[in-house]
Amino acid sequence: MWLDDEGVYTQAVNKPATLLARRFGYVYQPYFGPVVLCSADEEGNSIDLTRDQLLALLVRLGDIAEEV
Numbered sequence: 001m002w003l004d005d006e007g008v009y010t011q012a013v014n015k016p017a018t019l020l021a022r023r024f025g026y027v028y029q030p031y032f033g034p035v036v037l038c039s040a041d042e043e044g045n046s047i048d049l050t051r052d053q054l055l056a057l058l059v060r061l062g063d064i065a066e067e068v
Contacts, residue, residue: 002046007033019064 001021004011011033018030038046039053049057 001031002036002038003031004033007031015068016061016064019067020060023060023064 001017003014003017013030013032014035017035021027021031037049037057039049041047
């Protein structure tokens with residue numbers, strides 16, 4: 001998840017992004033502003049999501065939408 005590291009000062013809490021991050025164990029802070037979601041290769045480089053990753057993400061976001 002890419003985000004504006006200064007968004008905490010200028011943006012509202014992004015509830016869906018915060019809830020999504022918490023589902024993956026990132027429970028220590030809220031996330032602010034818009035985010036961009038991608039995958040990573042073996043070397044840690046950002047790459048596009050695969051079709052399966054995108055579909056799984058959409059399912060999780062659908063579940064989160066019901067909570068928000």
